[in-house]
Amino acid sequence: MFRKVLIANRGEIALRVINACRELGVRTVAVYSEADRNSLHVRFADEAICIGPPRPTDSYLNVPAVISAAEIADVDAIHPGYGLLSENANFAEVCRASNIKFIGPPPEVTRLMGEKEKARQAMKKAKVPILPGSDGVLHTLEEALATAEQVGYPVILKAKAGGGGRGMRIVRTPEELPNLYHAAHAEAANAFGNGELYMEKFIENPRHIEFQVLADEHGNVVTLFERECSIQRRHQKLIEEAPSLQVSPKLREEIGRTLSRSLADIGYQNAGTIEFLMDPKGNLYFIEMNTRIQVEHPVTEAITGIDLVKAQLRIACGEKLSDILPPKLEIRGHAIECRINAEHPRKFTPSAGKITAFNVPGSNGVRVDTAQYAEGVVPPYYDSLIAKLIVHGKDRAEAMSRMERALGQFVVQGIDTSIPLHQEIFQDEEFRAGKFDTGFMERFLAKRNAAAK
Numbered sequence: 001m002f003r004k005v006l007i008a009n010r011g012e013i014a015l016r017v018i019n020a021c022r023e024l025g026v027r028t029v030a031v032y033s034e035a036d037r038n039s040l041h042v043r044f045a046d047e048a049i050c051i052g053p054p055r056p057t058d059s060y061l062n063v064p065a066v067i068s069a070a071e072i073a074d075v076d077a078i079h080p081g082y083g084l085l086s087e088n089a090n091f092a093e094v095c096r097a098s099n100i101k102f103i104g105p106p107p108e109v110t111r112l113m114g115e116k117e118k119a120r121q122a123m124k125k126a127k128v129p130i131l132p133g134s135d136g137v138l139h140t141l142e143e144a145l146a147t148a149e150q151v152g153y154p155v156i157l158k159a160k161a162g163g164g165g166r167g168m169r170i171v172r173t174p175e176e177l178p179n180l181y182h183a184a185h186a187e188a189a190n191a192f193g194n195g196e197l198y199m200e201k202f203i204e205n206p207r208h209i210e211f212q213v214l215a216d217e218h219g220n221v222v223t224l225f226e227r228e229c230s231i232q233r234r235h236q237k238l239i240e241e242a243p244s245l246q247v248s249p250k251l252r253e254e255i256g257r258t259l260s261r262s263l264a265d266i267g268y269q270n271a272g273t274i275e276f277l278m279d280p281k282g283n284l285y286f287i288e289m290n291t292r293i294q295v296e297h298p299v300t301e302a303i304t305g306i307d308l309v310k311a312q313l314r315i316a317c318g319e320k321l322s323d324i325l326p327p328k329l330e331i332r333g334h335a336i337e338c339r340i341n342a343e344h345p346r347k348f349t350p351s352a353g354k355i356t357a358f359n360v361p362g363s364n365g366v367r368v369d370t371a372q373y374a375e376g377v378v379p380p381y382y383d384s385l386i387a388k389l390i391v392h393g394k395d396r397a398e399a400m401s402r403m404e405r406a407l408g409q410f411v412v413q414g415i416d417t418s419i420p421l422h423q424e425i426f427q428d429e430e431f432r433a434g435k436f437d438t439g440f441m442e443r444f445l446a447k448r449n450a451a452a453k
C-alpha cells in the first residue's frame with residue numbers, strides 16, 4: 001500500500017479520500033487555495049500545502065503547483081477526486097514523468113475516452129450499442145446537413161471535447177441547423193478550446209442510466225451494476241438512485257458482460273462510469289465514459305457494500321480485483337442520493353457565504369458526505385455542491401421514506417440550499433411512481449410555476 005497520497009481536490013470528495021486513506025493506514029497531503037484555508041479537508045489531512053489564490057486556474061487547476069506540492073511532500077501517489085484535474089490526460093502524464101502514481105486510468109486511455117467521438121467509435125467497435133450519428137467530427141455545415149438528413153431529425157450536436165451541456169444543441173428541422181451549428185461550435189471553442197462537433201440521433205425524453213466499473217492492472221474488469229441519473233436540470237444531475245427500476249436482470253447482465261470485454265480490450269484501469277441513454281422501448285445507447293470516481297458513487301457503495309475509493313487505492317497499488325471484491329456481487333436493497341447545492345431552490349442562483357447553523361441527519365440507513373460545518377464559509381469560486389445526502393433501504397419505498405425524513409432534519413442556515421427543492425420533488429407523484437425521464441425537471445418546474453400563479 002502507498003505510504004503517502006496527495007489529494008488534488010477540495011470539499012467533500014477530498015475529505016472522502018482522506019477517510020479512505022486513513023482507514024488503510026495511508027498518510028495524506030491536502031492542497032488548498034487561499035479561500036479554503038479553513039476547510040475540513042485541510043484540517044483532517046496529515047499535511048496541507050497552499051497552492052495559490054482562490055481562482056481554480058490559479059490553484060486547483062495549476063498543474064505545476066500541484067506537482068510541486070507532491071514533490072515537496074514526497075508522496076507516492078495523487079488521487080484527483082472528480083472534476084478539476086481528474087480527467088486531464090496531460091496531468092496524468094506529468095504524474096508519470098514525475099514518478100508519482102496517478103490513481104486513475106493511464107493517460108492514453110483517459111485521452112481516448114475523453115474525446116467523445118473517439119470513445120463512441122471505440123465502443124462501436126466493441127459492439128457496445130451506440131446511437132446512429134456522424135462517423136467522426138463534422139468538418140462543415142454542409143456535412144452536418146447531409147448527416148442529419150441521413151440520420152433523421154431530431155438530432156443533437158455535441159462538442160467533441162465537451163461536457164456539462166456546453167457545446168450541445170438539439171436540432172429539430174433543417175432550417176434550424178445552420179444557426180445552431182455555429183452557436184454550438186462557438187460555445188465549444190470558448191469552453192474547451194476546441195470547437196469540433198459531432199452528431200447523434202436525439203432521443204426524446206430518454207432515461208439516463210450509468211454503469212459503475214472497476215478494472216485492475218491485470219486485465220480484469222467488473223461492473224458494479226447501474227445507477228439511475230435521470231433527474232437533471234440543464235444536464236446537471238440532482239438525484240441518483242441504484243439500482244434502476246428500468247434495467248432488467250437480463251439487460252444488466254448483458255451490458256455488464258459487454259462492458260467488461262470492451263474495457264479490457266482498451267486497457268482500462270481503476271474506477272470509471274459508462275453512461276447510456278435508454279429509449280422508451282428499453283434500449284440502451286452509449287453516450288460517454290467518465291474516467292474517474294463519480295459524485296454519485298455512494299449509492300453504488302450502499303447497494304454493494306464495497307468502498308469504491310479504497311478499491312481505487314488498492315487497484316493503483318497493483319492488487320487484483322479478486323483480492324478486493326467479494327466472490328459474488330449482489331444488489332442489496334435500494335439507495336438514493338440527493339445533491340445538496342448552495343443555491344436558491346427557486347431562482348437557482350448561487351448562494352455563497354457563511355453558514356450560521358449546520359445539522360446533518362443520521363440514524364439507520366442515512367449517510368452524509370460533506371466538508372461543511374457551522375461557521376464555515378462557502379466560497380463563490382467553486383462548484384455549488386456542499387453535501388451529498390445518501391439513504392439506503394430494503395426497497396425503494398423504504399429509501400424514499402427515509403430520504404424524506406432525512407431532508408426534514410437537514411438544517412443549513414445562513415445560505416440558501418436546494419433542500420426545499422428536493423423535498424418538493426419527493427412529493428411529486430411522477431417521481432414517487434418512478435415514471436420519470438430526463439424531461440422530468442422541465443415538467444416539474446412548469447407545474448410548480450403554474451401553481452405559484
